[in-house]
Amino acid sequence: MLEIKNLHASIEGKEILKGIDLHVKAGEIHAIMGPNGSGKSTLAAAIAGRDIVEITEGEIIYIGENLKDMNPEERARKGLFLGFQYPVEIPGVSIVNFMKTAINENRKFKGLEPISASEFLKLMNEKQELVGLHSKLTNRSVNEGFSGGEKKRNEIFQMAMLEPLLAILDETDSGLDIDAMKIVANGVNKLKRSDNATILITHYQRLLDFVIPDFVHVLYKGRIVKSSGKELALELEEKGYEWIEEEV
């Protein structure tokens, strides 16, 4: 589904990613761990198509297509989803309006008619329940005045609404208490299918108690320095990132 080959990327001329290789197949959950500043968010941004990230070498192939010149909305319409580490507040745009626009833009791309009001309402209710997003929030402006937990839950809610093929969740667990994390993890688990895949970017091992990854990768100074099964996460938790430093 996703194949990253020798990816080098810079932000404002500074090289952050220094040759990443990553292979994700349908049905898999990958965890990418690493200390602050290792390039985790840059990798997520590069896959989603953020313009400040300049790809200087290598390529990202997603469902057989090179993402090089594809704009973010087209990537999204082809099933790519980025859960933000810091979800953006959009004053004046309600979640309802935002999601309806997103769903209809995605449907238009697939040549479908706009969703009917009743169908949309049904979908909203169903997915809100799945992630425990209070219905009071959906009439409010996107993320405006939301608590940290509410913002993250809203990310999972949007993911549930859009049903992506490949979801990249950038530190979705940061700033969450254990109950909120369970809800987020539960959302991820429930949405898992044999034809989709998830990349969890996380600093801590905590989330991986609730979402069991098939692979764990350690990102360090712009490179994936270690890849293994879920036991790697436990080892990291125990020994800390200094251990990696020594290993490298």
Next chain:
Amino acid sequence: MNLLTSDTVIKQQIIDQFEKHADELNKGSGSQINRFRKQALNDFNRLGIPTTKNENYRYTPVDRFLHGNYDLELLANPFRINLEDVFKCNIPELDTDVLLILNGFYYGSERQLNLPDGVIICSLNEASQRYPDIFNAHYSKYADTATDGLVAMNTLFARDGIFVYLPEDTELNRPLQIINLTYSFNNLRITRRNLVVAGKNAKAGIVICDHSLCEQSYHINSLSEICLGDHAHIDYARIQNENNLSAQINNVFVNQQANSHFNSHIITLHAGLSRNNFYVKLRDPYCECNLYGLFLCDGNQHVANYTLMNHDSPNCLSNQLFKGILDDEATGTFNGKIFVRQDAQKTRAYQRNNNILLSSSAKMNSKPHLEIYADDVKCSHGATTGQLDNEALFYMRTRGIGVNEARHLLMYAFANEIVSEISVDVLRERIIELIDKRLRGELSRCNNCDIHCIP
């Protein structure tokens, strides 16, 4: 021709035009309108057209728009308009009592207005003759010709407009909708003069639509005096949609007595030059005044909003919120002032101006200011000008929303803060539609609608 001479030339042109037509003007209007012309001429002669050297007009080059030859219309235009057809253009199915003003002259309505007992709505000229007591008590009492040459110019050429009188305890059953139309084959100079008097405890909603039915250049000098008695309540909404060669100076003088409440929304969708001046006098205690403005401009359009909020008495509340979206080479100004007098204690006065520039060549000048002489007040003012939020745009795009649609959503959200304050539901919905069209660039077609409107 440099700026110095151009404003002098325009002034002389206007004075010459007045002198040439003074007899006809006086013959056509009531003596109660005519008696103010002499003072107005003196004031206009002294003040002339404001130039950018005038601090209040520093960023609004009025003279640039006013030079050239413009005809004066001295008689009400005799041709008839099919009201139903004009309506189709813009704000259909609004449940209002509709009146037309054509080239500054009261045209009236083809349908019977449904008015409560005692309420008078008629031509200003007619009112000056039929209801001299009410007329004389208010006409030209709030608009001081000595302060601004354009106010003097309006009083100098005043001929007609609309007159609204609501006696004590009356309330309009539904909003009054005034459609100001301009239709001409020549370049035209139009003067419009309105007077609204709301008695004690009276209540009314007034919707004004400014609309071009032609592509000619014209210049409108519009002035409204609005007087609110104790506990009176007026909701005033104005939608400006005029062609790119038009210039409109819109002066609104509001005089509020105790416990009265005035709400205003100015929505500028299209205009060559649109300058709105609000002079509000909170004369007595416990008044509330809310001024909202939204302007969307592109091309070479210029939109300016000026306010002077005079807190003359204690315990009054005022809010000002003006927002603009500017594209291309468009320019805008906001110049707002809150003036709190020494004895106006417990004043609450707020002012905010936010703008979005969509291009690197659009320009906005903002000057919010406060002048406070009382010590127990709550006041604030502020202004921001920026671009659309790139973070928010990217966020939306990662959800599959195309960049144009994402921009539209952001602009719409920005505008909605103003529109959501409009209290009349059906009007709010119509305005939302219009803004939506305008932001999508579909509204300009409406400016050519003379082809379809006029039989």
